[in-house]
Amino acid sequence: MNVDLIFKIAAVGILVAVLNLLLTNSKREEQALMTTIAGLVVVLIIIVQEINELFEMIKRLFGF
Incomplete structure (x- = not known):
């Protein structure tokens, strides 16, 4: 499993959470x-x- 995908999603989540907190x-x-x-x-x-x-x-x- 690619750990980079998890880190990308976590980074977006952290960024959105901080922006949401500041804007609220x-x-x-x-x-x-x-x-x-x-x-x-x-x-x-x-x-x-x-x-x-x-x-x-x-x-x-499967060669499709």
Whole structure:
């Protein structure tokens, strides 16, 4: 298993958490929510890319 993937997701999570905390404390709840949603989208894109690589490897393995 690739540990870099876990570190990427953790880094995005930490960055989003800090930005969310700063924006919430400065009374900008809408921007904090958008930051959280953007972080979620980034993580989903990373995961979809990894799943795509997995399917490509399976296709190569079985010769499809």
